[in-house]
Amino acid sequence: MKNCLRDLRKGRGLRQAELADALEISRQTIIAIEADKYDPSLPMAYRFAAFFDLPVEAIFFNPWRD
Template sequence: MRNCLRDLRRQRKLTQADLADALDISRQTIIAIEADKYDPSLPMAYRLAAFFKVPVEELFFNDWRER
């Protein structure tokens, strides 16, 4: 599963540490999600989407599905 987390984070001028602190998760988790090395749990995906005020489908997507 791919995501646009890095783009959203950078648009808001947040560091990975800023985002991790805001969501009470580790910076390493943010790094892994942004690198497509880790798919977050469904609750975490919804927390991230809510933080950025976007639908979860806009933040996370499959390559086979058009955006």
């Protein structure tokens, strides 16, 4: 699933480890999501959305939509 997580994280001046700590997930998970190699669970996607104060759809893009 495509996402803009890297841009959002960098826009806040956060390192991957800082974001991982804030969301209580591993840095490796952040790396994998940013590289589009791992799709987060729905609860995890909502944690990202809450952290960045954005709707889930603004961070993660549905590949099945036009």
